[in-house]
Amino acid sequence: xxxxxxxxxxxxxxxxxxxxxxxxxxxxxxxxxxxxxxxxxxxxxxxxxxxxxxxxxxxxxxxxxxxxxxxxxxxxxxxxxxxxxxxxxxxxxxxxxxxxxxxxxxxxxxxxxxxxxxxxxxxxxxxxxxxxxxxxxxxxxxxxxxxxxxxxxxxxxxxxxxxxxxxxxxxxxxxxxxxxxxxxxxxxxxxxxxxxxxxxxxxxxxxxxxxxxxxxxxxxxxxxxxxxxxxxxxxxxxxxxxxxxxxxxxxxxxxxxxxxxxxxxxxxxxxxxxxxxxxxxxxxxxxxxxxxxxxxxxxxxxxxxxxxxxxx
Amino acid sequence: xxxxxxxxxxxxxxxxxxxxxxxxxxxxxxxxxxxxxxxxxxxxxxxxxxxxxxxxxxxxxxxxxxxxxxxxxxxxxxxxxxxxxxxxxxxxxxxxxxxxxxxxxxxxxxxxxxxxxxxxxxxxxxxxxxxxxxxxxxxxxxxxxxxxxxxxxxxxxxxxxxxxxxxxxxxxxxxxxxxxxxxxxxxxxxxxxxxxxxxxxxxxxxxxxxxxxxxxxxxxxxxxxxxxxxxxxxxxxxxxxxxxxxxxxxxxxxxxxxxxxxxxxxxxxxxxxxxxxxxxxxxxxxxxxxxxxxxxxxxxxxxxxxxxxxxxxxxxxxxxxxxxxxxxxxxxxxxxxxxxxxxxxxxxxxxxxxxxxxxxxxxxxxxxxxxxxxxxxxxxxxxxxxxxx
Numbered sequence: 001x002x003x004x005x006x007x008x009x010x011x012x013x014x015x016x017x018x019x020x021x022x023x024x025x026x027x028x029x030x031x032x033x034x035x036x037x038x039x040x041x042x043x044x045x046x047x048x049x050x051x052x053x054x055x056x057x058x059x060x061x062x063x064x065x066x067x068x069x070x071x072x073x074x075x076x077x078x079x080x081x082x083x084x085x086x087x088x089x090x091x092x093x094x095x096x097x098x099x100x101x102x103x104x105x106x107x108x109x110x111x112x113x114x115x116x117x118x119x120x121x122x123x124x125x126x127x128x129x130x131x132x133x134x135x136x137x138x139x140x141x142x143x144x145x146x147x148x149x150x151x152x153x154x155x156x157x158x159x160x161x162x163x164x165x166x167x168x169x170x171x172x173x174x175x176x177x178x179x180x181x182x183x184x185x186x187x188x189x190x191x192x193x194x195x196x197x198x199x200x201x202x203x204x205x206x207x208x209x210x211x212x213x214x215x216x217x218x219x220x221x222x223x224x225x226x227x228x229x230x231x232x233x234x235x236x237x238x239x240x241x242x243x244x245x246x247x248x249x250x251x252x253x254x255x256x257x258x259x260x261x262x263x264x265x266x267x268x269x270x271x272x273x274x275x276x277x278x279x280x281x282x283x284x285x286x287x288x289x290x291x292x293x294x295x296x297x298x299x300x301x302x303x304x305x306x307x308x309x310x311x312x
Numbered sequence: 313x314x315x316x317x318x319x320x321x322x323x324x325x326x327x328x329x330x331x332x333x334x335x336x337x338x339x340x341x342x343x344x345x346x347x348x349x350x351x352x353x354x355x356x357x358x359x360x361x362x363x364x365x366x367x368x369x370x371x372x373x374x375x376x377x378x379x380x381x382x383x384x385x386x387x388x389x390x391x392x393x394x395x396x397x398x399x400x401x402x403x404x405x406x407x408x409x410x411x412x413x414x415x416x417x418x419x420x421x422x423x424x425x426x427x428x429x430x431x432x433x434x435x436x437x438x439x440x441x442x443x444x445x446x447x448x449x450x451x452x453x454x455x456x457x458x459x460x461x462x463x464x465x466x467x468x469x470x471x472x473x474x475x476x477x478x479x480x481x482x483x484x485x486x487x488x489x490x491x492x493x494x495x496x497x498x499x500x501x502x503x504x505x506x507x508x509x510x511x512x513x514x515x516x517x518x519x520x521x522x523x524x525x526x527x528x529x530x531x532x533x534x535x536x537x538x539x540x541x542x543x544x545x546x547x548x549x550x551x552x553x554x555x556x557x558x559x560x561x562x563x564x565x566x567x568x569x570x571x572x573x574x575x576x577x578x579x580x581x582x583x584x585x586x587x588x589x590x591x592x593x594x595x596x597x598x599x600x601x602x603x604x605x606x607x608x609x610x611x612x613x614x615x616x617x618x619x620x621x622x623x624x625x626x627x628x629x630x631x632x633x634x635x636x637x638x639x640x641x642x643x644x645x646x647x648x649x650x651x652x653x654x655x656x657x658x659x660x661x662x663x664x665x666x667x668x669x670x671x672x673x674x675x676x677x678x679x680x681x682x683x684x685x686x687x688x689x690x691x692x693x694x695x696x697x698x699x700x701x
Contacts, residue, residue: 056537193543198553198672200542224671229546231380232415232553234670237407246539256477263480265418265556269410283539 029134032086034073034095037290038114039064041127042090044143044291047134053084060284060292078103088133092116118210120151123289143291150294151214154301157308158216186304188217189240189272194260198229199267207287208244215301217242232266242304243272246287247280254280279303357644360637364651368424371655375420375662376412380669383408414556422555423661424654425567426620429612431653434627435634435646436574436605439581441511447627448613451518451606452495455525457617458548460491462529465544466536482562484547485618492614495521500606509602511588549674550621552661563615570612571650577601578642585640623676625683626653626660632690 032053033039039058042051053068055076070080074096081089081104088110095101095113104111114126124144131140161184190202190212202208203224212219220238221230245261247254258278267273285292286300302308376392377385391404391412430448437446448454464487468476476483499521503514533541580601583591591598616623630653631645638644660678667673 193539198551200539200546203671221670224668227542228668228671229551229553229674231665231670231672232419233379233381233411233665236411236415237381238670239407256480260480263558264554265414265558269407269414 029088030084030086031133032070032081032084032089033058034070034076034081034089034091035114036060036284037123037288038090038092038126038130040284040288040290040292041130041143042134045127045131045134045136045139047130047136050134052086053081057284060282076100076104078107082107082109088112090114090130090133118207118289120147120293123147123291123293127291147291147294150298154215154297157301157305161216161305161308186217186241187220187238188212188304189220189235189238189243189270191243191245191261192227193246194257194264198232199235199261199264200227201230201235202227207289210289211286211293211297211300214297215304217300217304232264236266236269239270240272242277242279243267243270244279244281244286244300246283357638361644361648361651364648364655368651368655368658371658371662372420372424375423375658376416378662378666379411379416380665381408381411383412388412418557418560419552419555419661419665420658421560422563422619423552423658425560425564425571426552426616426623427626427657428571428650428654429567429616430623430627430657431630431649432571432574432646433609433612434653435631435642435649436577436581436609437627438631439584439640439642439645440602440605441515442584443515444632445628446515448609449522449622449624449627451514451610452499452521452525453492453610453613454617454622455522455529456495457488457492457614458622459495459525459529459532460487461547461618462532462536462544463487463491465540465547466532485559485562485615488618489614492617493610495525496606496610496614500603509599511602546674547621548676550623550676550679551664551672551674552620553665553672554619559619563619566611566615570608574605574608574612575643575646575650577605578646581605581642581646582640621674621676623657623679625679625687626657629683629687630656632687636690636694 029050030052031042031050033042033051034055034057036055036057036059039051039054040060042048043061043064048063051064051067053070054064055070055073057073058064058067068084070084071077073091073094076095076097078100086109089104090112091101092114093116101111101113112129114129115122124147127140127144127147128137131137131143190206190208192200192202192208194200201221202212202219203226204219204222205225206227209219209222220235220240221228243261245257247257257280258276261267261278262273262276267278272278281287281296281300284290286296377388387405387408390399391409393399394404394409395413434447437448437450438444440446441450461484464472464476464484468483475487479486499514499517500509502517502521503510505513533544536544580591580596580598583594583596584598584601586594588598613627630649634645634648634652638648657675657679660682661675663678663682664673664675
């Protein structure tokens with residue numbers, strides 16, 4: 001409870017400071033963004049001229065890669081950041097190490113730490129906050145409305161489907177690990193990395209789990225939190241209908257990654273492996289909960305349920 | 313040439329107290345070292361041999377029978393019999409059949425081979441270096457393999473993408489294997505002088521090369537992104553989760569070759585326990601023995617690391633456990649180490665895949681977590697008896 005409370009205090013406090021400062025001189029805002037999705041929001045609002053530095057997770061859009069680098073968000077160094085003379089540092093609660101974050105907070109620069117939550121609310125919160133900071137409230141509102149629409153369309157589609165009662169194409173569930181399966185719900189495995197042995201799969205309290213649930217799927221691993229290497233036997237027994245894997249490199253690697261996933265013996269025996277329902281997703285777009293989360297969610301929902309009908 | 317050998321200069325010399333006594337008695341006599349060693353120790357060996365076989369079979373059967381997905385024994389037996397071409401029960405659940413035959417069975421087989429390989433390599437290294445702390449990691453095999461593997465993980469999608477594309481899922485194992493071999497070769501070259509190999513220089517060179525490769529590995533981890541970091545953390549703690557028949561087809565021949573060939577050098581290793589010059593006097597071509605053993609160990613550990621990641625403690629602890637009961641005679645120590653190592657790794661893997669199911673623990677955590685305290689307990693017991701190692 002405590003960290004969350006503290007965080008919201010920090011947030012609301014900086015909010016007050018911001019709203020007074022920004023109106024005075026919106027042009028003088030110099031932002032260092034230490035989070036990929038925050039960087040995306042700044043670009044989406046067309047405020048990139050205020051951006052003076054980014055971290056290594058800021059991979060999108062491509063022009064963000066040309067900005068000054070302050071390092072990895074969990075391993076920041078204070079001098080590098082301060083040398084860019086920022087007025088604001090936008091980060092999430094994943095920013096670290098704690099000592100540096102403390103130093104940044106005492107440095108006189110405005111440090112905003114967004115809470116890591118995986119829902120529409122947190123995206124809206126970030127957009128509104130950034131929009132106000134850079135003086136682009138209108139664009140921010142447009143973006144928020146677009147995201148709300150995209151999310152609600154998927155939600156409506158799921159509801160419509162559950163009324164109709166989809167037929168599940170494969171009924172294979174294995175005792176011990178079968179959850180209360182609603183008929184027709186697609187079971188999804190999210191693989192963060194293949195590794196050399198057991199694949200690293202997403203459990204609950206992950207961005208991947210949130211996206212799977214929002215898209216109307218069922219994450220096959222909810223017995224643990226975070227990303228863990230999973231037992232291949234359980235993976236095979238859970239019989240996922242679709243497998244998602246994060247891509248990092250260029251497009252041409254994607255085909256290869258799909259083959260690599262299929263080569264895992266446990267995947268080969270699942271419906272997803274046999275019907276080649278393996279999809280490579282962009283890490284930042286799919287897991288970032290940034291401005292592209294809505295379209296990523298719609299794509300994913302349509303991929304899981306090709307019969308789904310909704311306006312895009 | 314022979315006079316330049318200094319039997320007392322080896323750091324491992326002090327290690328084998330028991331051997332020193334034997335050496336003291338027999339040094340002047342030019343007797344067959346192996347038979348003198350055999351004399352010095354009692355012989356509960358054959359019963360131990362049978363015991364180890366029974367243990368391995370028991371653990372193997374348990375490992376086949378128990379898993380994160382529970383399948384009843386009768387069904388497992390019918391699945392196994394069915395795969396031999398006979399059919400017992402009428403209908404088999406295809407899902408279970410696949411879990412047993414394409415996931416659990418190859419994994420058990422891989423654990424047996426890797427465990428045996430690591431343990432026998434450890435025993436051979438301890439004999440070769442006459443040092444109870446020697447294990448394959450010491451001469452750079454593991455760290456070299458780790459460096460190459462990390463390079464593939466970090467650069468696999470950028471400038472090594474051509475390589476990873478060509479080798480597919482074998483890209484990582486192959487790189488690890490080559491990396492291990494290259495560092496071993498380097499260490500070996502450093503310790504090779506005037507066509508003689510100094511074992512103590514090899515240890516020191518190994519430590520230096522290890523430090524270097526670990527530093528470069530650290531540099532690469534610094535360049536890695538979040539997902540790559542996770543992959544390589546878990547990789548460096550070992551896992552048998554990827555075992556498949558395809559991997560076994562590649563790994564098994566090399567592992568078996570080492571497991572079969574290493575014990576053939578048992579007599580030479582016994583002679584080495586007396587000291588390098590003694591072994592030379594006894595007529596052993598030590599350069600051949602050293603080179604042969606290092607190549608076999610590098611192959612064996614290279615393959616293990618490449619398919620299962622870095623698994624600590626098995627190579628170190630298994631020979632020590634056995635020396636307690638059968639003494640240092642390598643004719644028994646080497647094959648028995650293979651048997652016990654296989655059982656130990658199999659049991660560790662069983663824990664790794666069931667303790668936190670459906671997730672998995674890295675197997676290196678289990679071997680060290682169980683192996684460490686057990687080893688300390690052994691040391692304490694030894695001390696209480698007034699013996700040192």
